[in-house]
Structure formats: C-alpha cells, structure tokens
Amino acid sequence: MISSLLLTLILVAGVIIFVPQVRRILISSRLLKIFRKILPHISQTEQEALDAGTVWWEAELFSGRPDWSKLLAFPKPKLQAEEKAFLDGPVEELCAMLDEWQITRELHDLPPHVWQFIKDKGFFGMIIPKEYGGLGFSAFAHSEVILKISSRSGTAAVTVMVPNSLGPSELLLQYGTEEQKSYYLPRLAKGLEVPCFGLTGPEAGSDASAIPDSAIVCYGTFNGNEKVLGMRVTWEKRYITLGPVATLLGLAFKLHDPDGLLGGQRDLGITLALIPTDTPGVEIGRRHFPLDAAFQNGPNSGKDVFIPMEYVIGGIEGVGRGWRMLMNCLAAGRSISLPATSTGGAKLATRATGAYSRVRVQFKQPIGFFEGVEEALARIGGHTYMMDAARMMTAGAVDLGQKPSVISAIVKYHLTERGREVINDAMDVHGGKGICLGPGNYLGRNYQQIPVSITVEGANILTRNMIIFGQGAIRCHPYLLKEIRAAGDLDTKRGLVEFDKALAGHFVFTVGNGLRSLMHGLTGGRFAKAPLNTDPEVQDYYSQLTRCSASFAFLADISLLVLGGSLKRRERLSARLGDILSLLYLCSAVLKRFNDDRRPPSDLPLLHWSMQDALYRVQQAFDGVLDNFPATGFTRRVLRFMVFPLGKPFSPPPDELEQKIATLMLAPGDARDRLTAGIYIPTAKDEPLNILEQALQHAVSCEATEAKLRTAIKSGQIPAQEEESIAAALKQRVITSTELEILKKMGALRRRVIMVDDFPSDFGSRSDAAAEAASPINA
Structure with a gap:
C-alpha cells in the first residue's frame, strides 16, 4: 500500500517536472508572475550596457565546468x-x-x-x-x-x-x-586632427542617464546656408583628456525633437556627435591639473551651439544610439589601454626595485636579503606576473573578434588596483629614493599618477561594486538573460514557453553545480576536470579552479534566487561575488601564460605565488559572501557546508616561496627578463635606470669578492674599516687588483644609485643647465 502510494507520488512529480505542458501550467506560469514582480527595473542605459559587447571565457567560469582545453587552444597573441x-x-x-x-x-x-x-x-x-x-x-x-x-x-x-x-x-x-x-x-x-571625447560632466559623473547636456532639433544657419536641419546643443564637460588641445570634439548629449522634425518620438535619447572645436560657441582650452601629471586634460562647454545633423556619428541613423555605441566601444580603453599602462608601470617597478634591493646596502648586506623586503618583492613580482598574463590574454581575445564588456571591467579594475599595490611596495622599498622627486627619480611620477588610472573609464569603486557581477551575472549566466527576455516578452504565450525552457535548464544547472561544489569540497577537488598533458606541479590548480567555479555558480544562483532584484542594491555582496569571478579569470590567464610560454621551470615560483595568493583571496571572498548572506543562521551553515564541507582549504603563499621570487628579482636572469619584457630600458650613460642596471651587474659580479672580504675581516686577517680593509686585502692578496677595480666601480655606481636630487632653496633660481649639472645622475 505504502509502496504504491510512493510510486504514485513519484509518477505525479515526474509528470509535473518533466512534461512541459503540465509544468507550464502548474509551476512556470506561477513563477513567471513572481519573477516579473521581483525583476528589478532596468533602465534603457542599463539595458544597452547589458546588450553591449560579447561574452567569452568568463561564461565558461560562470558555467561551473570550465573547458580548459578550449582556453589553452586559444592562440597566443603575437606581433606581426x-x-x-x-x-x-x-x-x-x-x-x-x-x-x-x-x-x-x-x-x-x-x-x-x-x-x-x-x-x-x-x-x-x-x-x-x-x-x-x-x-x-x-x-x-x-x-x-x-x-x-x-x-x-x-x-x-x-x-x-x-x-x-x-x-x-x-x-x-x-x-x-x-x-x-x-x-x-x-x-x-596623420595627426591633422587631435581628438577628444566629452562624456563626463560635473553633475552626472558616471551616471550617463543623468547627463544634463542636451540638444534640440531645429533649423538654423550654418556656413552661410540657411534652413539647415541641425541641433542647438548646450553642454558642460570636464576631465576630458586631450580636450585643451583637441581640434575634434566627440560629444555625448540627450537629443530632443519637440517639433517632430525627424518624424519620430520627441525624446530621442543619448546621441553622439563630432564637432570641430573651432565651431562658434565651443569653449575649450582650459586645463585641469590631475596630481602633477602633465597630460592635456580639461573642461569644455557650449551654449546653444548650432551644428548640422551630419555631425551626428552615423548620421540620422545614429540618432539616439549613443549609449549603445559607447558601451560597445569601451572595451578598447578598459581592456587594452588602462591595463597596459598599469602593467607597464608595474614592470618598471619590478625591474627597478629588484635591482635597487640588490645594490642598496644596509647593515652590511643588500636590503633585498632582509625578510621584510623579500615579502614586498614577492608581492611585486607575483602581482606583475598575473597582471601581464591577464593583459595579454585579454588583448588576444579582442584580436579574436571579442568585445568583452565584463572582462574589460575585470581587467580595468584588478590591474589598476594591483598596479597600485606594486607601486606602493616599490616606494616602500626605495624609501627616500622614491619620495624625493627630481630627474633621478624613476618611480615618483608613476606613484603620483596611479590614481588617474583608478579613476577614469569608470571609477574602481563603481566598477567593483556594481558592474563586474551585476553585468556579469546576466551576461554570463546560461539562463538568466533568457528568463529576463522571456519575462519581458509582450507575447504572453511565447514568453511562457521560453521562460519554462529557461527555468527548467536553470533548475538543472543550479542543482548540478551545488552537487559538484559539495563533491569537489569533500574530495579536495581531486576529481575536478583538468587538462591532460600539463605540468604536474600545475595540474592541481586547474582542478581547484574548477571546484571554485562550481561553488561560485551555485552561490551566485542562490544569491539571485534569494535576493532577486534587491541584489542590485546589495553592493558589497555583489562586489565579493564579482571578486570571485574576477580572480578565476586572472588565474586562468596565469595558467594560459605559463602554457603559452612553454612552461619554463624558472617561472614556477611566480606562478605558484600568484595562484596561491589568488585562491586565498577567492576563499576570503567566499567567506565574505557566506558570513554576510541575508538569511538565517541555518541557511548560512548549509551554504557554507556546500562550499567548504571540510573547512577552508587555501592558505596564502609561504615564506619559502616568497624568498624564491625575491632571489630571481635580485639578479639578472631569464625569469626576470620575461617578467619585465616590453618596457623601455634606456642605454644613455646618464640615465638613472641604466645606471641602476649597471650597478646590479657589478653587484652580482662583486659578490664573491665581497664574500672574501667579509671572511677575512671575521678572521681578523684584515681590519674592519672599509678603506683600510680593501687596501690590506690587496696587500695580503685576499683580492686581486682586477677585483679591486671592480669594487671601486661598484662603489661609484652604488653611490650614484642611492643619491637623490637636491635643489636650491627656492627650487628654481638657477638656470636649467646648472640644475642639470647638480643632479646626482650626472655626478
């Protein structure tokens, strides 16, 4: 009797779940009504941002089952x-x-x-x-x-x-x-035009939907021609790079057509136009002063400036399409230029700080041998390795035809932030050498200007808290966007059918990732998917990333289910989920870079540090989500068990690994050259960076000689005072005359490296020639 009842219940449940017509009536139709109520309002600008760009490897990471062979098959970017x-x-x-x-x-x-x-x-x-x-x-x-x-x-x-x-x-x-x-x-x-683009205004900032800049469609006089159809535009922009010297101004504004001259709706939306800056009424030329940087940046404005319709980008067809245009074009700045500038600065800091740490001596030994400095050097090298990997992989994606809107936000935020960490550590190691500005300081301006990259193309706080996961969840999720589109379908019957299909897939997707998360947690990720024929020391990282991907996809779905539209307002929770997705992407880039470089053994310390540091950060982000998840304590415990059934598995990089990274940064070598490849290394004799490179070479070549001197001093064979010890060492044949000359050269180079610029008390009364002669790099 009981077995028959149980079988009947199973059959009924099976019919409800697996027969689409029944499922739509009993489940999907009801859930669709709920979904429409909790779905947050999506503005036109938000919708266009969601529709912009393409989805690439980040969708694999959102799947819970990334196909690593697909990643490794993407070609390594190469120069023609x-x-x-x-x-x-x-x-x-x-x-x-x-x-x-x-x-x-x-x-x-x-x-x-x-x-x-x-x-x-x-x-x-x-x-x-x-x-x-x-x-x-x-x-x-x-x-x-x-x-x-x-x-x-x-x-x-x-x-x-x-x-x-x-x-x-x-x-x-x-x-x-x-x-x-x-x-x-x-x-x-050919440089006959200098371009700039005006989007940001005093009131709106990053909120394009709130820009007050506007234009009215009307007829006017232009270049002596009467009755030209055009627009009267009024705007005020600021922070416009190249603005003060631009000859061609790209401008974003809201276009209105109150008289219906274009024959359509009255509010036409954000529109973009190209305006020659010599157009009557354009006010341009004044400059901002961003943190002592010298690049041209400033405000511009105009009031009732008449321009013809032909100035609209795309002509009449481009009217009202401005925000979509901007969103589709943001990838160049966010995924190429800003990551490149941050990585270039980080590579310079890496090469210079490693060399300086070997040349600068305190307490009778190079400062790079101190454990505290080793820790900073490891962070510098590890972050730079990961930054460069992400930069190259993302540029490669763009060359494959991708317009990665989510990835562009990831690399913009994380590479500029890691660049800031690298420069901060480099400044700490350099001490007074870093903070005293002058011709001999190769770090100071880099340190001053890093907040510029943090701020532009979407401020980093905004990018982390609102864009990466907020946009990524909808764009990368295999079913969520389908559900949203189905819910908004005006054809009720078709909408229900499409919603039902997406909902069924979504259910299987969530349950599957939950089970995989638990299984990988219980087995330590040992059975998680990893590519074949990879380096044994690296293979476990693929498995751990697959584990984290499954846990992330599951937790993201639960967050969307519980919070619905309110997740948009839970910025800290969204930021932590975005951190997980971002770090999975950065780790993927590291593994691809190592594979593309043919797995050089000398790069393994950099790979291990960057992967272990990132996985530990992933764990901290999971922890932050689970600790602050808006649910009962029981629900939090269940979720934590699904993600970390045996406790937290990841630890930060150990001291021994950090010492290995410091060692490879303190001496010339293939790993150091690969890590800093692509930067400009000057060869002129008075260039500070060239002097530093020479000093490093001499410091390494003098190492054995200095060791002999220390041994002789300890044994009492020669006196401890430096000048007397060197003379006595030569006399007693502890060192040769050739070694003496190298020591003298090393001493002169070391002094030039550690000296900093000084100036007259009024910072400018002398001529430029006199000031240049006083610089320590010319000493």
Missing part, C-alpha cells in the same frame, strides 16, 4: 613583423626623447618636437585601418606600444592611448557613415 618593427623603431625613438621630469615639472606638456613626432609616425592612428591611412595594428600591438611608453612617461602614454581608445576613431570605425570615415579617419591617422 611590422608591429615589432614599430616597437623597435619609432617607439624606442619616442621613449628616448622623453624626459618625464622636464615634461611634468618644467613644461607641463610634451615638447613640441615630441608632439610632432607622435603625429608624423602615426601613433594616433594605430587602430585605424591602412585603407584610411592608419597603421592597422592589432589590439596586442596597441597594448605593447602603450606598455612600453608608460614605462617611460605617463604623460606620453596617456597622450598616445586616448586617440586609440574610446574616442572619435573607434566610434567612427564602428558607426560612422562612409563620408565621415573617408574624411576624418585619414586626418586622425
């Missing part, structure tokens, strides 16, 4: 011959011309001959196809160029990157009319 020639030629020449101290302290701008060189050599046209007179470079080449320049001069890097990022060139390429492309792109490529 002409791209490499440009890096080895014009980029090297440009870097040799740059003196960041002169640029930032004296000129507050690039010198005129540098501006002309940039224009003449096509730096402004890297992304413009050859058919329009540009260089037609890949995204990876673009990234490499910006990386090298940023290791030399932040001012020059920003100047070059802006025309190749979000701005007129990118917008014209994707959305311009043929007439607009044919006229403007060759002029932009």
